[in-house]
Amino acid sequence: MEMYTEILVSFFLVVAGIFGLVGSFGMLKLTDTMQRLHAPTKATTLGVGGVLIASMLYFGLGKAQVSFHELLITIFLFLTAPVTANFIAKTYMARNIKPEELPASEREYGWAVYDDPPGRAEEDFHERERKGRN
Amino acid sequence: MITYALLFAFACFGAGLLFNLWRIAVGPDVADRILALDTMVINAIALMVLYGIWRGTAVYFEASLLIAMVGFISTVAYCRFVLRGDIIE
Numbered sequence: 001m002e003m004y005t006e007i008l009v010s011f012f013l014v015v016a017g018i019f020g021l022v023g024s025f026g027m028l029k030l031t032d033t034m035q036r037l038h039a040p041t042k043a044t045t046l047g048v049g050g051v052l053i054a055s056m057l058y059f060g061l062g063k064a065q066v067s068f069h070e071l072l073i074t075i076f077l078f079l080t081a082p083v084t085a086n087f088i089a090k091t092y093m094a095r096n097i098k099p100e101e102l103p104a105s106e107r108e109y110g111w112a113v114y115d116d117p118p119g120r121a122e123e124d125f126h127e128r129e130r131k132g133r134n
Numbered sequence: 135m136i137t138y139a140l141l142f143a144f145a146c147f148g149a150g151l152l153f154n155l156w157r158i159a160v161g162p163d164v165a166d167r168i169l170a171l172d173t174m175v176i177n178a179i180a181l182m183v184l185y186g187i188w189r190g191t192a193v194y195f196e197a198s199l200l201i202a203m204v205g206f207i208s209t210v211a212y213c214r215f216v217l218r219g220d221i222i223e
Contacts, residue, residue, distance in 0.1 A: 014139050028153045040172070077179070088169050091165045
């Protein structure tokens with residue numbers, strides 16, 4: 001294997017390791033749950049991205065067998081990380097934060113975690129009407 | 135040189151797994167535990183890809199892709215169970 005390939009792969013591996021360690025250490029170090037949400041969802045995802053780039057370079061440049069599996073994993077992880085972070089934040093809000101502590105949504109409807117979606121109340125009413133008639 | 139970089143990355147992600155385990159054991163809220171489990175899945179994916187580089191085979195990519203999907207689905211299912219008391223309404 002050529003020298004510059006080795007340097008490139010090693011660089012990406014070391015960067016990925018540092019990012020992964022920082023992400024997991026942040027979850028240990030930060031004090032509040034909402035603060036703790038930041039470290040793993042951003043830094044660790046970037047760490048895995050670094051590992052996958054290193055793997056692509058290693059198999060593509062070093063062994064001359066280009067594969068796109070890594071790209072698939074990277075895209076999947078980068079798409080799902082914000083979704084999971086949003087879900088975990090919602091879980092925390094529903095269990096620990098009262099609706100009075102939040103600022104007003106300044107819309108016709110309240111925040112999504114606490115109030116029904118628009119139109120849901122009327123739907124429930126119509127359904128109850130239908131059931132009552134039967 | 136790649137060997138040492140791989141060992142360094144193995145050590146980092148292994149230590150990360152231990153930190154996650156500590157957060158699962160201590161974590162004051164359910165949200166902390168869900169977050170720690172999700173991060174453990176991501177760290178496990180990184181370790182599997184690193185092991186694939188170490189052995190020089192591309193066999194482990196399919197496994198890590200499957201684990202990524204299962205991890206995402208399980209996190210969402212766990213969150214929905216805590217949020218709504220039900221997974222599929």
